[in-house]
Amino acid sequence: MSFDAPVEALVVGASRGIGAEFVRQLASSPDVKRVWAASRRPDPAPSPDGRVHPLELDVCDAQSVERAAAGVGAAGATLQLVINCAGVLHDGERMRPERRLADVDPDAMLQAYRVNALGPLLVARHFAAHLPRRERAIFASLSARVGSIGDNRHGGWYAYRASKAAQNMITRNLAIELPRRHRGVVCIALHPGTVDTNLSAPFQRNVPEGQLFTCERAVRQMLGHIDAAGRDDQGRFIAWDGQTIPW
Numbered sequence: 001m002s003f004d005a006p007v008e009a010l011v012v013g014a015s016r017g018i019g020a021e022f023v024r025q026l027a028s029s030p031d032v033k034r035v036w037a038a039s040r041r042p043d044p045a046p047s048p049d050g051r052v053h054p055l056e057l058d059v060c061d062a063q064s065v066e067r068a069a070a071g072v073g074a075a076g077a078t079l080q081l082v083i084n085c086a087g088v089l090h091d092g093e094r095m096r097p098e099r100r101l102a103d104v105d106p107d108a109m110l111q112a113y114r115v116n117a118l119g120p121l122l123v124a125r126h127f128a129a130h131l132p133r134r135e136r137a138i139f140a141s142l143s144a145r146v147g148s149i150g151d152n153r154h155g156g157w158y159a160y161r162a163s164k165a166a167q168n169m170i171t172r173n174l175a176i177e178l179p180r181r182h183r184g185v186v187c188i189a190l191h192p193g194t195v196d197t198n199l200s201a202p203f204q205r206n207v208p209e210g211q212l213f214t215c216e217r218a219v220r221q222m223l224g225h226i227d228a229a230g231r232d233d234q235g236r237f238i239a240w241d242g243q244t245i246p247w
């Protein structure tokens with residue numbers, strides 16, 4: 001609602017979980033003209049109403065990110081909203097959150113960096129050209145409170161924590177660089193809270209009553225923060241309740 005013109009949005013990691021819900025809520029908003037829904041295995045065709053456009057994109061494959069950005073460029077789109085939701089915590093095989101040092105697996109560590117840190121950076125690298133030069137735009141990356149160094153009191157989860165901390169540093173860098181060429185862009189990191197998705201499924205037992213959000217609620221809350229984000233929020237790490245999370 002805070003954007004001047006009808007919004008064109010890109011959601012990366014749109015296949016399921018939080019990303020799929022961003023696509024659903026954005027596509028049902030009268031203020032949104034078109035949603036580019038990027039995922040590794042996209043739907044074969046746009047939605048029947050033409051508002052959701054599938055885009056093939058693997059954040060671990062720089063060429064696929066470049067190709068997807070070229071597709072958006074060829075359609076003449078300017079993106080007022082870019083939301084990175086692609087992320088990984090476990091893969092049901094080798095990658096699972098480490099309880100202790102002995103659990104550290106180099107391949108799993110690198111895969112977490114590829115998806116969680118390098119992914120949003122490649123999206124910025126290739127899609128920046130499609131942000132508006134002057135008008136308001138938001139570049140948001142889904143981070144996680146456990147990526148906060150200042151807030152780390154429990155340890156463990158080496159790969160996820162460290163890759164999200166790296167993602168946070170990248171968001172801060174983007175908050176400095178992108179507005180030089182795209183004056184109205186605000187870059188933020190978002191913590192959605194604990195949300196009922198595949199990612200959190202194995203760890204939901206200890207979540208206090210009332211603190212496990214549905215995707216619908218989590219996305220509604222984050223869209224509120226995105227809508228309200230202004231220059232003062234440049235490079236901020238924003239929790240689901242609007243609080244600033246320390247780096």
Ligand SMILES: NC(=O)c1ccc[n+]([C@@H]2O[C@H](COP(=O)([O-])OP(=O)(O)OC[C@H]3O[C@@H](n4cnc5c(N)ncnc54)[C@H](OP(=O)(O)O)[C@@H]3O)[C@@H](O)[C@H]2O)c1
Pocket residue numbers: 012013014015016017018019039040041057058059060084085086087088115142143144145191192193194195196197198199200
């Ligand atoms: N759920 C929570 O409680 C929670 C808490 C804090 C932060 N977050 C963050 O929120 C974001 C979304 O999480 P979620 O809960 O929705 O997780 P999810 O349900 O597991 O979904 C993860 C998404 O990331 C996509 N993805 C993974 N690797 C990819 C790649 N190489 N290229 C493109 N897409 C890729 C998946 O696509 P495929 O279907 O192709 O695998 C899927 O769409 C993540 O960044 C996560 O760290 C979640």
